[in-house]
Amino acid sequence: MTTMTISGEVTVSTPGFEEFVAARSSALLRTAYLLTRDHITAEDLLQTALTKAYLAWGRIDGNPEPYVRRILVNTYSSWWRRKWNGEQPTDELPDHGSTDDALGESGDLWDALGRLPRRMRAVVVLRYFEDLTEAETADLLGISVGTVKSQASKALAKLRIDPSLAEQPAPIEGETR
Amino acid sequence: MNTLQDLRSTLDAHAASVHDHAALARSSAVHGRARAIRRRRFAAVAATVAVVALAATTVPLLSRGSAPVPADRQLIGKVAPATLTSLGYTYDFENGVEGGEKHATIRLRASAEPRLVTWASDAADVGILATAGALHLRSSATDFDDFVYVAPGESGRWTIRAGGAAAAIAVYELADEAPEGITVEGITFRQQVGDEELIDAVIGEAGQSDLTFQVALPASGLRVAELCAGVPDGFVANVEVDQRGVASSGGCGDDTFDPGSGSASWYDAGDLGEPGTVVTVRTWVSRLHDGEPVALDDVRLGLAAYSLAPPVTTVAGWRVPDVVEHDGHRWGFVGSNSSDVGARRLVVRRDWDEPTLLVSHVRGIRQWGGEVMVGDGVTSGGGAFSGVEDVFGPSGGPFVMNVRTGLTDRTALGVSLYQRLD
Numbered sequence: 166m167t168t169m170t171i172s173g174e175v176t177v178s179t180p181g182f183e184e185f186v187a188a189r190s191s192a193l194l195r196t197a198y199l200l201t202r203d204h205i206t207a208e209d210l211l212q213t214a215l216t217k218a219y220l221a222w223g224r225i226d227g228n229p230e231p232y233v234r235r236i237l238v239n240t241y242s243s244w245w246r247r248k249w250n251g252e253q254p255t256d257e258l259p260d261h262g263s264t265d266d267a268l269g270e271s272g273d274l275w276d277a278l279g280r281l282p283r284r285m286r287a288v289v290v291l292r293y294f295e296d297l298t299e300a301e302t303a304d305l306l307g308i309s310v311g312t313v314k315s316q317a318s319k320a321l322a323k324l325r326i327d328p329s330l331a332e333q334p335a336p337i338e339g340e341t342r
Numbered sequence: 343m344n345t346l347q348d349l350r351s352t353l354d355a356h357a358a359s360v361h362d363h364a365a366l367a368r369s370s371a372v373h374g375r376a377r378a379i380r381r382r383r384f385a386a387v388a389a390t391v392a393v394v395a396l397a398a399t400t401v402p403l404l405s406r407g408s409a410p411v412p413a414d415r416q417l418i419g420k421v422a423p424a425t426l427t428s429l430g431y432t433y434d435f436e437n438g439v440e441g442g443e444k445h446a447t448i449r450l451r452a453s454a455e456p457r458l459v460t461w462a463s464d465a466a467d468v469g470i471l472a473t474a475g476a477l478h479l480r481s482s483a484t485d486f487d488d489f490v491y492v493a494p495g496e497s498g499r500w501t502i503r504a505g506g507a508a509a510a511i512a513v514y515e516l517a518d519e520a521p522e523g524i525t526v527e528g529i530t531f532r533q534q535v536g537d538e539e540l541i542d543a544v545i546g547e548a549g550q551s552d553l554t555f556q557v558a559l560p561a562s563g564l565r566v567a568e569l570c571a572g573v574p575d576g577f578v579a580n581v582e583v584d585q586r587g588v589a590s591s592g593g594c595g596d597d598t599f600d601p602g603s604g605s606a607s608w609y610d611a612g613d614l615g616e617p618g619t620v621v622t623v624r625t626w627v628s629r630l631h632d633g634e635p636v637a638l639d640d641v642r643l644g645l646a647a648y649s650l651a652p653p654v655t656t657v658a659g660w661r662v663p664d665v666v667e668h669d670g671h672r673w674g675f676v677g678s679n680s681s682d683v684g685a686r687r688l689v690v691r692r693d694w695d696e697p698t699l700l701v702s703h704v705r706g707i708r709q710w711g712g713e714v715m716v717g718d719g720v721t722s723g724g725g726a727f728s729g730v731e732d733v734f735g736p737s738g739g740p741f742v743m744n745v746r747t748g749l750t751d752r753t754a755l756g757v758s759l760y761q762r763l764d
Contacts, residue, residue, distance in 0.1 A: 172557060190368055195357040196357075198360045204360070205726075205727075211369055289349070293346065324349060
């Protein structure tokens with residue numbers, strides 16, 4: 166990332182694409198994995214999002230990460246099926262990869278996350294992994310704050326999560342991440 | 343009852359399990375994808391330019407080495423048919439060449455529309471070679487009764503080798519007749535694509551930037567195919583079904599041929615509701631990441647709903663359709679081979695008499711570091727994947743799939759076999 170000073174104001178310029186990929190794509194890959202629950206699909210999703218961003222790189226002002234993240238999440242939401250010549254896998258995600266036994270304690274919750282509808286899962290990942298505010302989540306997904314609230318509420322209900330049992334409060338609207 | 347902390351811990355733990363082995367290669371992979379997109383865009387533009395140039399200057403279609411023949415369709419004493427049909431589309435005879443002593447050769451420049459190349463010979467069978475001498479196929483059809491499909495934008499040289507016997511090639515260009523389906527101003531969503539049936543479609547006029555129609559969900563699943571052309575940089579075509587599953591595409595080119603077989607989204611029955619549930623399908627143009635419809639004069643949009651057919655079988659965990667399309671032909675399922683679960687190797691011997699299209703199916707390979715040799719030296723990654731391999735003739739060695747690394751107790755390997763229906 167480089168900075169420029171113009172008329173006394175510090176302006177953050179868009180980093181080079183390679184620089185951005187090197188610095189941020191691992192983090193984006195983790196988000197992609199939480200969305201897709203599949204390593205190969207996550208890599209494919211990330212590369213798809215990065216390709217779209219790359220083709221528009223010259224039009225991005227400032228920090229490109231929100232832009233790329235938005236492409237990533239929206240591309241994920243639109244990835245209902247990928248196929249060749251009419252074939253479909255039997256499952257939405259044909260291979261969930263190896264199960265890490267170390268995660269066994271939360272295995273049920275992970276499985277339940279996988280059963281959430283895509284948009285709802287995206288809301289959960291953005292709110293409780295990315296720690297985006299409701300407004301930021303709404304902006305990124307292109308939906309209203311009210312929809313984010315209702316989707317999050319339904320998701321928590323499906324995950325059998327009682328917010329009152331939270332050991333750590335969810336981020337407050339506008340809180341610094 | 344779980345807590346939010348449980349949820350955060352679960353997400354954090356699984357995110358931490360991601361090891362970014364591909365980081366170094368990612369940038370170059372993205373560049374490769376971008377180049378491919380740009381090539382497709384360029385090819386569409388270049389093809390249009392090429393067609394204009396041909397029309398203006400009547401540049402000979404035929405290459406050196408083979409004598410052009412007037413369009414009377416008489417070649418080496420055989421009459422080429424006036425038309426050929428491929429996937430419902432009609433193609434008219436355009437021109438042909440008779441070969442010299444060794445072979446007949448024709449060179450095709452890129453065109454915005456697809457073409458068919460057919461051949462005849464006095465030999466019992468011939469070899470059809472594509473550009474660079476790669477054997478495309480051997481064929482015993484030697485009376486203009488078979489063809490190869492040349493996709494829009496594709497160029498190159500095609501050669502018929504007949505072992506010294508007389509040989510000829512004829513080229514066919516897309517005719518005006520539309521195939522069965524829904525056609526508006528030269529753009530057609532075909533009634534049947536593979537074994538999928540068209541339910542309904544809407545094709546907008548130029549400048550119509552927002553299209554909507556309703557469709558009842560079929561029992562076996564819904565496929566939505568979209569057409570977008572003339573969408574400039576900075577704008578995207580969006581697709582949504584029942585206000586869900588929004589897809590944005592900024593990669594619209596200018597190609598409007600056969601949109602039903604092109605980019606599309608698939609929806610399983612149940613994802614959107616019970617069969618019979620009426621859903622709204624919509625496509626519209628907006629600015630990038632805006633979502634608000636905008637009107638653009640040159641945009642061309644279309645949208646079609648297809649009913650998926652039930653799979654004919656399941657191979658290695660993949661649903662396999664009864665009919666697929668490949669290289670301008672329809673192919674019907676004739677069988678499959680599967681390994682035992684956990685097996686490292688699958689060998690498929692060529693015990694067929696006709697050219698056979700092979701489709702590989704793999705699942706249960708360890709995600710990271712998994713490698714599967716598929717066919718002749720092709721290495722793929724781990725996880726689960728499936729794809730068309732190639733058309734294989736009756737002779738030659740077996741088709742082998744071999745798990746080099748990443749074998750698990752869930753590994754399954756399979757091959758579906760298809761033979762020509764037309």
